[in-house]
Amino acid sequence: MQNLLNLPTPTPGIKGLKSFSDTIESYIRELEGIGRYQKSYGSLLIPLILNKVPCFVRQNITRDHRNDDWDISSLRKAIQKEICIQEADPIETDIIPTASIVTETTHKRWRPTGSEGNEYIHALTTNGLHRIHIILEELNGTLRYADYSIFHVGDESTKYLLNVTGYSGNAGDCLDSDDISGRANGMKFTTKDQDYDRWSLNCAATYKGGWWYSKCDYCDLNGKYGIHGPSWYLDLHGLVKSSTMMITKV
Incomplete structure (x- = not known):
């Protein structure tokens, strides 16, 4: 003592x-x-x-x-x-809020403005090259991470198209997976009133949160906490307790 x-x-x-x-x-x-x-x-x-x-x-x-x-x-x-x-990288890192067991995501209609919106992320990633570091907490408290050496979000005219490649980490490559049903890379951002996913239904309406959905599988860090999310499949095998997305200029 x-x-x-x-x-x-x-x-x-x-x-x-x-x-x-x-x-x-x-x-x-x-x-x-x-x-x-x-x-x-x-x-x-x-x-x-x-x-x-x-x-x-x-x-x-x-x-x-x-x-x-x-x-x-x-x-x-x-x-x-x-x-x-x-x-x-503790210097010049922007932390993007995501859903978690503690702070539930808001289920919003298409609104490209605001400090937490895609317009803000687009502005962050437009000037020069950027990478993203994602920390994921499993339900049992284990921390995992996924790094991507290239991360960019387009503007509203592209429907906030996601460009993310260069995976490394121990959480599994969820955003740029070889499986097209789960790959977020190259997808437009879907909300409950703007449907750009590859599924017959609206993934954002089903999962209660906007995301770069393909067929609603694998990755969704903005979904309402519960059966459908937030999720990061592959090495984590499902639901995520909390997540932190950090964007850093290269």
């Missing part, structure tokens, strides 16, 4: 954050190993660490409202996610 009181503040940058993560993990394992964590330190451990955690990590840590304790798994997850973001 004395070690926690002397927990160092992490130094700036990804190396400092990784070192800080390793340090608190060793303290947590020590407490868990001697069987005192849940009984004696459950409500004390996280607040002590929170005093040292940077604000950009702290804001992503949730509280267990059932017993008013801070959730240790949430702390670990928040630090892991921030490391993923910094590894992508």
